[in-house]
Amino acid sequence: MKVPIDLPELDRFDAAILRALSEDGRMPVTELARRIGLTKTPTQARVRRLEEVGVIVGYRAVLNPIRMGLAHVAYVEVRLSDTREAALQAFNRAVRGVPEIEECHMMAAGFDYLMKVRTSDIADYRRVLGERISQLPHVASTSTYVAMEAVKEAGI
Incomplete structure (x- = not known):
């Protein structure tokens, strides 16, 4: 924007x-x-x-994800194998097509992207990680951090 x-x-x-x-x-x-x-x-x-x-x-409309059965939140650090502009654009386009990825930010850090992923439970998250996130263009590795409780969350 x-x-x-x-x-x-x-x-x-x-x-x-x-x-x-x-x-x-x-x-x-x-x-x-x-x-x-x-x-x-x-x-x-x-x-x-x-x-x-x-x-x-x-x-x-601001939706309540917990009432929708999406109580599991994980934050995922993503490292790419290629960070040239074409690779970044391919990754960005693909991320927009994964509905479980609620937010995705390019970072100035020891990794390339940070994602907020919302699923129904840990088994569903594991499926999304293996079948969707790990298959995104140029993903070299990921690290997952599971949220235990939302203390403050935008819109809710």
């Missing part, structure tokens, strides 16, 4: 809008306006502007 060069300064009303919508993206504009201390029309205009400049990139 590219950040527009002409990104406007965000004032306290913009910050309040972003805070409120991050808590409840379905909040009616009238309630949002009441919360931030503006009327409906300028609040709508500010939300539209924040969308147009790419500060707000979308709205979605």
